Amino acid sequence: MDIELHSQRLILKSIDESKAMQVLDYVVRNKEFLERWEVVRNADYYTAQTQKELILSDKLDMEKGQLVKVWMYKIDEPDKIIGSIALSNIVKEAFLSCHLGYRLDQEENNQGYMTEGIKCMINYTFDVLKLHRIEANIMPRNEASLKVVQKLGFYHEGLAQKYLKINGTWEDHIHMVLRNHEME
Numbered sequence: 416m417d418i419e420l421h422s423q424r425l426i427l428k429s430i431d432e433s434k435a436m437q438v439l440d441y442v443v444r445n446k447e448f449l450e451r452w453e454v455v456r457n458a459d460y461y462t463a464q465t466q467k468e469l470i471l472s473d474k475l476d477m478e479k480g481q482l483v484k485v486w487m488y489k490i491d492e493p494d495k496i497i498g499s500i501a502l503s504n505i506v507k508e509a510f511l512s513c514h515l516g517y518r519l520d521q522e523e524n525n526q527g528y529m530t531e532g533i534k535c536m537i538n539y540t541f542d543v544l545k546l547h548r549i550e551a552n553i554m555p556r557n558e559a560s561l562k563v564v565q566k567l568g569f570y571h572e573g574l575a576q577k578y579l580k581i582n583g584t585w586e587d588h589i590h591m592v593l594r595n596h597e598m599e
Contacts, residue, residue, distance in 0.1 A: 418483065418539075420536070420539060423531065424489060425487055425532055426502065427484075427485040429477065429484060429485055429486075431470065432470045434486070434496075436466075436472060439462070440496070442460070444521075446461065450459075451581075452554070454582070466558060476503075477502055480505060481504070481505050482502065483502040483540075484499060484501040485500050485532075485536070487499060487532050495551065496520075498517065498518055498520055499518055500517045500529075500536050501516045510543070511547035511548065511598070514550050514551070515549050515550065515564075516551075517532070517533060534567060534582045537567060537593065541595040541597070545595075547595050548592055548594055549592070549593045550572075550584070551564050551591045551592060552590055553588055554586050565591075568593055569591040570592060571590070571595045573589075574587055575590055
């Protein structure tokens with residue numbers, strides 16, 4: 416399942432293992448910036464081989480319909496990854512829901528790229544995948560991330576205590592939701 420979406424300034428696309436060096440460049444460039452928001456990574460994570468394996472694993476999950484993952488590129492820099500957006504835990508039938516995850520290059524913060532990219536993914540989720548709910552779980556201290564989803568219409572549905580182990584610590588997460596009102 417290959418995906419390529421476009422917004423005013425971005426190309427959002429699924430990739431194959433041939434882009435492992437681009438992903439490696441992104442994760443190495445943002446290692447310190449992202450570590451406070453992600454699971455603890457071992458040294459192997461920062462190798463081309465591991466990134467290739469992760470891309471192949473993502474492709475398998477996409478083929479099964481459990482994941483949609485796109486990598487973000489600026490239209491004027493089509494060979495440099497600036498972030499990723501993933502719809503994971505996709506459940507069909509009665510639930511019609513998924514979890515949203517995203518990350519952005521430290522150098523590209525506060526320029527509206529993530530809001531623009533997620534807006535594109537919301538349209539894809541509701542119009543193409545025909546899902547009813549997008550759920551995003553965000554640490555209360557991640558104010559920038561909360562602002563992004565709030566701008567896009569997500570609402571606070573609750574607090575999940577000690578929800579995920581981030582950077583070695585169990586962290587609370589605010590459960591934010593966007594519903595596809597056209598399906599109600």
